[in-house]
Amino acid sequence: MCLGIPMQIREIEGNAAKAVLSGTARLIYLDVLDEEVQVGDYVIVHAGFAIHKIDEKEAKETLDLFKEAGVFGSGSENDTAHGVR
Amino acid sequence: MRGKRDRITLDHGGGGRASRELIRSYFLPRFANPFLEKMDDSAVVDIPSGRLAMTTDCYVVDPIFFPGGDIGMLAVNGTVNDLSVQGAQPLFLSAAFILEEGFELADLERILVSMARASEEANVSIIAGDTKVVPKGKGDKIYINTTGVGLVQDGLDISGSNAKVLDKVILSGPIGDHGIAVLSQREGLAFDTDLRSDCAPLNHMVEEILAVTREIHAMRDPTRGGVAASLNEIAGQSKVGIVLMEGAIRVKDEVKSACEILGLDPLYVANEGKLIVFVPPEHASHVLTAVRQNHHGGDAQIIGEVVADHPGRVVMRTTVGGTRIVDMPLGEQLPRIC
Amino acid sequence: MDRVPRTIPPMEYVDQYRDPGRIQHLVAHIRKISRKPVKLMEVCGTHTVTIFRNGIRDLLPDHVSLISGPGCPVCVTPIDGVDRAIVLSQEKGVIIATFGDMLRVPGSETSLLEQRAEGADVRIVYSAYDALLMAQRDMSRHVVFLGVGFEATAPTIAAVIQRAREAQIDNFTVLSMHKVLPPALKALVHTPELEINGFICPGHVSTIIGTDAYVPIVRDFGVPCVVAGFEPLDVLQAIGLLVRQIERGEASVQIQYRRVVSPDGNPKARALMEDVFEPCDSIWRGLGLLPASGLKLTPDYGRFDAERRFDITPVDGREPSGCICGDILRGLKRPPDCTLFRTACTPESPVGACMVSSEGACAAYYKYST
Numbered sequence: 001m002c003l004g005i006p007m008q009i010r011e012i013e014g015n016a017a018k019a020v021l022s023g024t025a026r027l028i029y030l031d032v033l034d035e036e037v038q039v040g041d042y043v044i045v046h047a048g049f050a051i052h053k054i055d056e057k058e059a060k061e062t063l064d065l066f067k068e069a070g071v072f073g074s075g076s077e078n079d080t081a082h083g084v085r
Numbered sequence: 086m087r088g089k090r091d092r093i094t095l096d097h098g099g100g101g102r103a104s105r106e107l108i109r110s111y112f113l114p115r116f117a118n119p120f121l122e123k124m125d126d127s128a129v130v131d132i133p134s135g136r137l138a139m140t141t142d143c144y145v146v147d148p149i150f151f152p153g154g155d156i157g158m159l160a161v162n163g164t165v166n167d168l169s170v171q172g173a174q175p176l177f178l179s180a181a182f183i184l185e186e187g188f189e190l191a192d193l194e195r196i197l198v199s200m201a202r203a204s205e206e207a208n209v210s211i212i213a214g215d216t217k218v219v220p221k222g223k224g225d226k227i228y229i230n231t232t233g234v235g236l237v238q239d240g241l242d243i244s245g246s247n248a249k250v251l252d253k254v255i256l257s258g259p260i261g262d263h264g265i266a267v268l269s270q271r272e273g274l275a276f277d278t279d280l281r282s283d284c285a286p287l288n289h290m291v292e293e294i295l296a297v298t299r300e301i302h303a304m305r306d307p308t309r310g311g312v313a314a315s316l317n318e319i320a321g322q323s324k325v326g327i328v329l330m331e332g333a334i335r336v337k338d339e340v341k342s343a344c345e346i347l348g349l350d351p352l353y354v355a356n357e358g359k360l361i362v363f364v365p366p367e368h369a370s371h372v373l374t375a376v377r378q379n380h381h382g383g384d385a386q387i388i389g390e391v392v393a394d395h396p397g398r399v400v401m402r403t404t405v406g407g408t409r410i411v412d413m414p415l416g417e418q419l420p421r422i423c
Numbered sequence: 424m425d426r427v428p429r430t431i432p433p434m435e436y437v438d439q440y441r442d443p444g445r446i447q448h449l450v451a452h453i454r455k456i457s458r459k460p461v462k463l464m465e466v467c468g469t470h471t472v473t474i475f476r477n478g479i480r481d482l483l484p485d486h487v488s489l490i491s492g493p494g495c496p497v498c499v500t501p502i503d504g505v506d507r508a509i510v511l512s513q514e515k516g517v518i519i520a521t522f523g524d525m526l527r528v529p530g531s532e533t534s535l536l537e538q539r540a541e542g543a544d545v546r547i548v549y550s551a552y553d554a555l556l557m558a559q560r561d562m563s564r565h566v567v568f569l570g571v572g573f574e575a576t577a578p579t580i581a582a583v584i585q586r587a588r589e590a591q592i593d594n595f596t597v598l599s600m601h602k603v604l605p606p607a608l609k610a611l612v613h614t615p616e617l618e619i620n621g622f623i624c625p626g627h628v629s630t631i632i633g634t635d636a637y638v639p640i641v642r643d644f645g646v647p648c649v650v651a652g653f654e655p656l657d658v659l660q661a662i663g664l665l666v667r668q669i670e671r672g673e674a675s676v677q678i679q680y681r682r683v684v685s686p687d688g689n690p691k692a693r694a695l696m697e698d699v700f701e702p703c704d705s706i707w708r709g710l711g712l713l714p715a716s717g718l719k720l721t722p723d724y725g726r727f728d729a730e731r732r733f734d735i736t737p738v739d740g741r742e743p744s745g746c747i748c749g750d751i752l753r754g755l756k757r758p759p760d761c762t763l764f765r766t767a768c769t770p771e772s773p774v775g776a777c778m779v780s781s782e783g784a785c786a787a788y789y790k791y792s793t
Contacts, residue, residue, distance in 0.1 A: 003469055004575070004627045004653070005345050006436035022434040023339035024346055025277040029552055031582035034691035042436060044630065044683050047522070047572070048550020049579040051692065052630045052683045054436055059682035062652075062660070063439055078649070078664055078677040080634050080686045274549070332443075342434055347549075348523075348781065350476075400793060405446045405655045407478020409791040415770040 004046040006054055009039050019045060093188040098218025111190070112214060115197040116180075116204070120212035128212040130177065133236060138173035140164055141232040149196070149226055152266045153281025156229055157196035159357060161203035161211075162286045163308065164233040169288040170304035170360070172243040172295065173235030178204070179213035180231050185224040196227065207286035209233070240299050247302045248323035252391040253369035257290065257360040257382040258283070259335040260312050264354035265343045276346055280339045283381075285358030290379040294362065297375045303363040310414045311353040315361055316399045317413040329389035329401040329411065353414045363391065436682070440654030449659045450482045457666045460486035462618055464754055466608065467625035468495030468782025469653055475791035477655045487666065491787070493607050493752040494625055496572045496600075497524045497780035499707045502742065504600045505530035505776075507735050511567050511598065512543035514733060518561075519545045520554035521569040527779045531741065551583040551597075558587075558595035567729045570599040575627035577601045577718055578692035581699035584720070584727050596729035599719050602705055604628050605636035606716035610707075612644045617754055621665035623658065624650040626680045631696075633688030637676045645674040652680035699724050708742075708776065709749030748775035751784050758788040765789065 007019035007028065017037075019028045029049045030037065037043060043050035096103035105124075113121060120128040142163050149156040161178065168175040180200065184193070204211055262283040269278045287306060294301060303323070305315040312334070320327050336344075336351045344351050358381055364372045369387060376382035389401075399411040439445075465471055471491045474480065480489060493499050505528050512519045512535060519535065526536045526547065539545045544564075548554050551568055558566035570580050580597060587595050604625060611617060624637055629650045637648040647668040651661030661679040668674065678684050696718070705717025720728040729735075742749070745763045750756040758764050758777070768774040770789060777783035 003348060004630075006434075008435065020342075021345060021437075022342040022432055023278060023280075024342040026346060029550070029579075029582070031586075032578045032689070032692045032695060034689045044627065046575050046627055047579050048552055049582065051575060051578070051627065052689055055682050059436060062657075062679070062681060063445070078679060078681065080676045080678060338433060345434065345437065395793075403476070403478045404441065404443050405477050405479070405482065406443065406450070407481040408793055409476060409478045410793055412790045 004044040004051065006042055007045050009037055009041050009043060012037070012039060017050070019043065019050070091190055093184045093186060093190065093193070093218055095186055095218055095220065098184070098216060104216065107216065111193060111197055112216070115201040116211040116214070118210045118212060120210070121214070128177070130212065132176065135239065136237040138168050138171045138235045138237050139232065140167040140171075141230065142167060144229045144231070145225070146267060147225065148267070148270045149192070151270050151282055153262075154284040154357070155196055155199050156227060157200035158203045158284050160229040160231045161200050161207060161209070162284050162357060164231040165207045165209060165286045165288055166306040168233050168235035169286075169291040170243070170306050171235075171237065172241040172291070172301065172304070173237045174292070175207060175209045175233055175235040175288050178209050178211045178231050178233045180211050180229060181215040182217070183224055183228040184216060184218050185226050186218055186221040188226050193227070203286065207288055238295075241295070241301070243301050243304055245303050245305070245319045245322040248319050248325050248363045248391050249302055249365065250325055250391050250393045251366055252302055252363045253366050253387050254316070254327060254329070254389040254391065255362040255364060255369065255373055255376060256312065256334065256386055256388045257287075257376050258384045259337045259340065260307070260356055260359060261336060261340040261344065261351040261354035263357040264311070265340050267355075268347070269343070274347070276343060278339050278343055280337070280343070283356055283358035285381045287358065287360050287381065290360055290376060290382055293375045293379055294372050297371045298364070298368040300365055300368060301362060301372075302365070305361045307356050307359055307361060309355050311351070311355060312359075312361065313352040313399070313411050314414055316411065319363065320399050321397045323391075324396045326392045326395040326397070327389055327399045328392050329399065331401050331403045333386045333388045335384050335386060352411055366390075437654060440652065440656040442656065446482075446656055446659060449656065449663060453487070453659070453663045453666055454484050456670055457484050457487055459669060461620040461666065461669055462488050462490060463621045463623060463662060463665055464490050464492045464611070464619045465623040465658070466492040466494040466604065467628065468498070468780070469627075470623055470625070470651065470658060471495070471784055471787050472782055473653050473655060473658055475787040478791075479655060479658060482659070483662065487662070490619070490754040490757070491751070491784040492611065492754055493707065493709060494573070494604060495752075495777070495780050495782040495784070496576075496602060497528060498748065498752055498776045498783045499602060499607075499709065500528070500571060500600050500776065501706045501708050502531055505534070508569050508598060509533060509535060509538055510735050511729060511733060512538050512545055516564050517544070518557060518564050518566045519543065519569065520548045520557055520566050521545065522549075522571060523547045524780050524782075525569055525571060527773065528776045529743075529773055529779070551580045555583050555587055555592065555595055558592055559590070562594055565594045565596070568595070568597045570597045570601050572601060573604050573625070573628050574631045574696070577700060578631060578689075578695045581695040584699050584724055585695070587727055588724065593726075596727050596732050597720065598729040599700070601700065601718040602707065602716055603702070603718065605632070606713040607707060607710060608636070608640060610710050610713055611753065612640055612646060614753060614755075619646060619754070620669055621646060622648045623661050623665070624648050626650060626652050626657070626684065629678075629680070629684045629688065631689045631692045634676045634678065634684070634686045641674045641676050647674045648676045650676075650678045650680050650684050652683070707752070709752035743774050746775040748777045748785075751777055758785040761785070
């Protein structure tokens with residue numbers, strides 16, 4: 001059960017926040033987040049809790065598939081330090 | 086001053102003076118027409134000869150007031166629509182009420198006003214009614230049953246078993262508004278939306294369609310179970326397959342996002358003011374134009390067609406180019422939506 | 424009513440990842456580079472749903488096949504888990520609060536939905552917090568929350584349990600049936616007859632645990648792992664990355680879901696989980712007993728452990744005969760291989776959990792597959 005929804009933070013009060021996805025708002029909790037968030041930030045919400053902030057730059061790069069090398073770019077931007085041949 | 090005058094009591098269901106007083110003060114003024122005013126045991130009407138269509142429905146929606154409507158409006162429009170999709174011109178409705186002891190009379194008034202307004206828009210009269218009261222705790226505020234009768238013109242053969250291969254499938258507008266609007270008022274779900282129910286009478290739209298052509302094979306107003314249920318029913322009854330284009334099915338962004346959050350599929354969410362029409366291809370674009378010209382059909386689309394393959398099955402081509410089936414919904418996804 | 428002007432924004436971070444144009448381009452590229460027949464496993468149940476709902480199999484070349492794995496927490500909960508929840512639901516004064524999925528799962532004799540008809544107070548919640556609020560609102564009742572889910576969910580339950588302790592709530596406990604995914608992945612690579620060539624790794628579990636857990640799979644078994652997001656574009660891009668690794672003879676851990684997943688995951692969430700829960704051996708439907716694959720409450724939080732507060736006699740739950748949920752969860756068989764599929768086992772009258780959970784392979788097949 002990995003269902004997670006990207007939502008934008010609109011208001012913050014303590015450990016709770018009002019977040020919206022395209023016209024639908026709900027109350028979510030921030031206890032599990034490991035970073036500070038501000039109004040306007042996007043987070044992934046799972047089971048009523050924000051579990052991570054969405055990195056806008058990375059999001060854009062994922063969409064910009066069409067680099068010279070092909071639709072996966074050079075591939076190295078997806079690598080972790082664990083690459084093994 | 087709050088007193089017994091503000092709420093329904095058991096006396097109101099007793100059939101005696103209190104009952105008659107309730108009918109005179111609340112029901113008659115709202116549903117004013119010569120039949121009801123007679124206060125006979127039955128209404129006797131003159132009807133033109135022809136085929137009579139009859140339908141009945143019970144309304145138990147919770148909550149009884151929701152954005153865009155209420156249980157009364159549903160009760161009128163729902164039954165009007167069941168007649169309309171059979172090709173019947175709705176004539177008369179009956180309305181029976183089961184009220185819980187303690188139900189606020191102000192709420193009853195609100196519902197009756199709403200029913201009067203809905204009847205006016207649909208151009209039907211409520212000519213018979215009944216009221217019963219059950220003890221507190223034995224009923225949830227108000228349940229309504231409406232039965233409707235209408236007249237089917239000659240030359241119409243509209244039925245769920247009549248869809249034909251090559252028919253185009255027209256859907257009159259975006260789906261899922263009603264179910265989400267009702268859910269948004271439920272406790273424990275905690276989401277906010279500006280969505281309103283799409284509850285509306287469709288009889289005028291049907292008249293306008295039949296003015297274009299009488300060769301309509303099947304029609305449905307998708308309610309509980311959504312568009313998926315209605316299409317599967319017709320595919321099963323007509324023993325045909327249906328192919329849909331996901332991209333043609335309109336869903337408002339607010340419905341999409343609420344469904345994402347709740348884990349629902351808009352195809353299975355209830356509507357109360359949408360029409361599905363199965364029409365032979367040569368008439369499809371004219372019918373589409375007629376639907377779009379109606380106040381409730383501005384965003385109508387051709388969403389698919391009937392095929393000979395996979396009889397009884399509804400299949401959908403997804404926006405990414407794949408295929409999936411649209412299965413019959415299982416049981417109670419969203420309790421007490423209608 | 425239908426002509427309201429469009430001032431509502433599109434679904435940010437959702438719609439763009441469903442863009443047909445980009446997807447078609449991606450699919451064309453996969454078809455171009457893919458030569459070797461490959462079997463890829465999507466581990467997570469939510470990925471199974473994305474794949475089925477969008478018809479992604481239809482877009483792939485025939486020699487690229489996808490097989491569903493055991494990442495459906497409801498599906499891998501053994502029958503006695505459901506039975507214990509049902510026993511609790513029959514206790515006087517108990518409210519069972521649960522995510523919707525568990526409601527229809529068949530236990531040995533009955534289900535929570537059927538128990539509700541018998542008078543049990545079983546309520547659906549969308550977050551564990553709602554269950555705690557339920558307990559706070561009615562001190563005369565005891566709320567038992569059914570803790571089901573992997574590492575994306577467990578930290579949220581941990582946070583709620585911590586809050587319960589801070590607020591000194593006494594009428595709230597959790598029946599922990601949580602599991603962690605890496606031991607299951609390990610068991611899968613150790614199943615030789617599976618022959619998985621690549622794993623589509625769970626996006627939101629990885630958001631919490633990072634990518635360390637996939638290193639042994641890559642290093643010791645040479646099976647590439649790509650962490651994927653949940654929109655069709657994400658899943659296809661992950662498939663593309665896996666295919667490319669396989670074509671090049673490479674094996675590494677890659678993150679497709681970079682907008683949310685980092686190699687280090689979410690340390691705070693893990694710390695929360697580790698404070699409230701400790702690993703325990705746990706039985707997975709289909710995989711059997713896996714060491715350190717489950718989570719139970721630590722003694723420190725014993726007051727919130729439903730198993731300690733209530734005396735639940737362990738019920739000897741037996742798998743129904745003919746049900747091959749186990750093989751399906753391991754990826755050895757597909758739902759149509761099961762003799763009960765669509766005959767005795769349907770969503771209305773399910774035999775096994777795979778048919779009932781919204782993320783079960785059998786449910787997905789039944790509901791979406793042509």
